[in-house]
Amino acid sequence: MLITVIGGGAAGLMAATVAAWNGAKVRIIERKGKLAKKLLASSNGRGNFSNLDTKETHYYSNNLPFVKKVLDIFGVVQTLSVFEGLGIMVKEKGTKLFPYTEKSKDIVTNFIYELEKHNVEVVLNFQVNQIIKDREKFLIKGQHRVFQSDKVIVATGGNSSPQYGSNGIIFPTLQDLGHSIVELRPGLVPLKVRPHIDKDVAGSKLEGNIFLIDQNGEIVSKIYTGEILFKEDDVLSGIPILELSNYVHEYLEQNTPLFLKIVPFPQYSHRSLVDFLVKKIRSKPERPIKLLLVSIIEERLIPYFLPKIGFENLEAPVNSLDDKDIEMLADNLKDWNFEVVGTTSWKDSQVSLGGINTTEIDPYTLESTIIPDLFFAGEIMDVAGESGGYNLQWSWSTGYLAGNSASSE
Numbered sequence: 032m033l034i035t036v037i038g039g040g041a042a043g044l045m046a047a048t049v050a051a052w053n054g055a056k057v058r059i060i061e062r063k064g065k066l067a068k069k070l071l072a073s074s075n076g077r078g079n080f081s082n083l084d085t086k087e088t089h090y091y092s093n094n095l096p097f098v099k100k101v102l103d104i105f106g107v108v109q110t111l112s113v114f115e116g117l118g119i120m121v122k123e124k125g126t127k128l129f130p131y132t133e134k135s136k137d138i139v140t141n142f143i144y145e146l147e148k149h150n151v152e153v154v155l156n157f158q159v160n161q162i163i164k165d166r167e168k169f170l171i172k173g174q175h176r177v178f179q180s181d182k183v184i185v186a187t188g189g190n191s192s193p194q195y196g197s198n199g200i201i202f203p204t205l206q207d208l209g210h211s212i213v214e215l216r217p218g219l220v221p222l223k224v225r226p227h228i229d230k231d232v233a234g235s236k237l238e239g240n241i242f243l244i245d246q247n248g249e250i251v252s253k254i255y256t257g258e259i260l261f262k263e264d265d266v267l268s269g270i271p272i273l274e275l276s277n278y279v280h281e282y283l284e285q286n287t288p289l290f291l292k293i294v295p296f297p298q299y300s301h302r303s304l305v306d307f308l309v310k311k312i313r314s315k316p317e318r319p320i321k322l323l324l325v326s327i328i329e330e331r332l333i334p335y336f337l338p339k340i341g342f343e344n345l346e347a348p349v350n351s352l353d354d355k356d357i358e359m360l361a362d363n364l365k366d367w368n369f370e371v372v373g374t375t376s377w378k379d380s381q382v383s384l385g386g387i388n389t390t391e392i393d394p395y396t397l398e399s400t401i402i403p404d405l406f407f408a409g410e411i412m413d414v415a416g417e418s419g420g421y422n423l424q425w426s427w428s429t430g431y432l433a434g435n436s437a438s439s440e
């Protein structure tokens with residue numbers, strides 16, 4: 032029996048390895064000249080491959096019960112056992128899991144060794160454009176060549192970061208086979224905001240609690256804590272922003288106003304911030320206003336922030352500020368607001384929201400409920416995780432189950 036895995040990313044590597052371990056004849060077809068380019072780039076090449084807190088609440092999907100079932104059958108514990116078998120030593124950082132060396136290439140090297148050892152055929156630089164079921168066999172077509180296979184595992188990813196290979200070209204042929212697609216949108220992607228962010232501010236960072244509110248002031252997202260990065264072209268990035276990007280599409284598509292709130296210094300109450308500012312003013316009353324916030328926010332942010340809240344003369348001494356000014360300054364320091372007007376492009380996106388409708392996939396086997404012997408693994412499905420290792424965990428879980436069930440007679 033020949034199993035063809037289309038897509039040599041994390042999910043494809045896992046599926047092919049497991050199927051080969053089970054004694055199946057396995058072929059991987061990959062459109063790029065190299066396997067696992069996205070995995071190699073993950074967490075800046077450090078390979079945050081899973082998270083000890085993996086559960087369905089860290090995922091976005093129209094079908095979270097499906098996600099839960101898959102993770103219950105094959106979750107972190109089972110993944111760690113496979114990784115141990117591969118010889119990958121693991122490091123925990125909080126709940127995040129990394130290869131001990133913090134190099135994702137070390138994960139890839141171990142998988143490639145298994146593929147070679149089990150004579151898995153690897154076809155590189157071949158893009159599959161069409162999959163046809165011809166009686167008992169699949170015909171897998173690209174330019175100038177057709178492969179035959181008994182079973183097919185589709186692990187081609189979604190549309191995110193196409194520079195690493197996943198370009199969504201496979202979706203039309205899967206629709207022709209009868210599958211439906213939940214519309215794809217960029218996830219874990221920087222946000223475009225108003226008001227304008229001055230060029231000089233690009234590169235500055237601000238730490239705090241960050242969340243989204245709707246036009247009625249209701250919080251409509253989880254609250255994330257971390258560092259925001261100000262970028263050129265009115266773009267905000269950083270992990271909390273990427274997390275929040277997963278919420279914004281329905282508001283943007285319906286033209287419903289959506290706002291981003293940053294609350295810096297969560298450990299400082301308004302009162303303690305006022306006390307700190309008053310002490311600082313009293314200790315050096317002649318100090319210019321522009322120096323009052325040094326060490327509180329990044330220096331480059333000061334000439335951007337102060338005029339926005341009405342302080343025009345930044346050279347004026349701090350003792351020109353009255354109690355009302357200081358109260359207002361503290362209020363605004365703890366309350367930064369932006370309107371969300373868009374996301375940047377697929378190129379910056381770390382994951383695809385949407386994909387193959389999971390109601391058409393068996394969660395125990397990852398087999399299509401429409402086309403027998405067709406399986407799915409990884410990001411191609413309508414399942415996307417938060418950042419922190421959840422997306423790669425999804426690739427390992429589904430890759431294992433698809434590879435294992437495809438190779439079981």
Ligand SMILES: Cc1cc2nc3c(=O)[nH]c(=O)nc-3n(C[C@H](O)[C@H](O)[C@H](O)COP(=O)(O)OP(=O)(O)OC[C@H]3O[C@@H](n4cnc5c(N)ncnc54)[C@H](O)[C@@H]3O)c2cc1C
Pocket residue numbers: 037038039040041042043060061062063066067068069070072073074075078079080081157158159160186187188189191192195196197198199200201380381382408409410411418419420421422423424426
């Ligand atoms: C910059 C970045 C950082 C990330 N960091 C993390 C992180 O720290 N932790 C985490 O958990 N996740 C992270 N992710 C997400 C994670 O890398 C992906 O969710 C995961 O790699 C998806 O694996 P996959 O195998 O499903 O798809 P992919 O990795 O996209 O692999 C699909 C493969 O299929 C090939 N392919 C596509 N179409 C065809 C075709 N028609 N014919 C042949 N081959 C085809 C592609 O070339 C590609 O190699 C990150 C993503 C990015 C972009």
